[in-house]
Amino acid sequence: KMAGSSAPWIGSAYLFLQSTCKTIILPSLYESSQKKPSVFKALKLALADSTGSMNGVDMLKVHCSHPHLIVQLKFCKLENCRRFLQSYREGALQKSLQNHLQQSLAMTTVPLETELKAGSEHLDDMLKDEDRCLECIYREKPDRLRDEEITELEEGLKSLVVHQSINNNSMAVKDGVPPNPASLPCPSQGSALSPQVTFIFQGQEFANRTLTPDDHQKFAKLVSKKWKQVGRSLQKTCRALRDPVIDNLALEYDREGLYEQAYQMLLRFIQSEGKKATIARLIPALEENGLVSLAEEILGLHSNEECS
Secondary structure: OOOOOOOOOOEEEEEEEEEOOOOOOHHHHHHOOOOHHHHHHHHHHHHHHHHOOOOOOEEEEEEEEOOEEEEEEEEOOHHHHHHHHHHHHOOHHHHHHHHHHHHHOOOOOOOEEEEEEEOOEEHHHHOOOHHHHHHHHHHOOOOOOOOHHHHHHHHHHHHHHHHHHHHOHHHOOOOOOOOOHHHOOOHHHOHHHOOOOEEEEOOEEEEOOEOOHHHHHHHHHHOHHHHHHHHHHHOOOOHHHOHHHHHHHHHHOOOOOHHHHHHHHHHHHHHHHHHHOEHHHHHHHHHHOOOHHHHHHHOOOOOOOOOO
């Protein structure tokens, strides 16, 4: 079987991209500090289109291997992987990539050739056999955490979206058309990659801050059995929370119970990230795992309520 009843479905694949236009070299564009955010934005939006969610598939690293741009993908849900494969098989992903690259790079056209691999398997040769493709992707477990550069680009894109949503409500995006690509900040500017000053939760804007001892205790008290899931959400941007670390904490503090296990996990996060261990990183991890009530408790939106 591809997954047991208790383990989440996780698989990995590599998406190879090459422009068929000799004047458009994707690796060179990605290696350019000015163009990289635009290329990343196009990749992010196209992958979101393929699964129907911004979190449907995770980019772990983008490799520049001339003439190819190679994107290492991680899937955490079987249904998301199915949607991705269907989009890829039908040519919708390729078309979406071409459109988003065209818009983000302000080019007339960006013709693409794509190839999908899982380990040594060329999935393009077996696309009609979806179950076989899924089996190959499932066998290839991700061999790395998300690259720090990817995390910075993600944060830059998020800060841009938040900034635009606050200041340009009257210019809401219509029909799924992304914001003006010319306004996407470059890493060299620095501002977009600095720690978030504010973040959005349930439509409200909150000031970002470093986690406090009170936050730490509330988390440990109320997160219950989902502390591991939150830890795995945080590990996407925290190298100190690799899977073996989380599993070891579960064993080491088994006798002390869930409170101590959860407390020690968040302690690792706080100790390793320092001032970067912020509320703006914890709240999305709670939301991702259905712990909205706990997020509200930590943000002080209600009091004397137990997290469900």
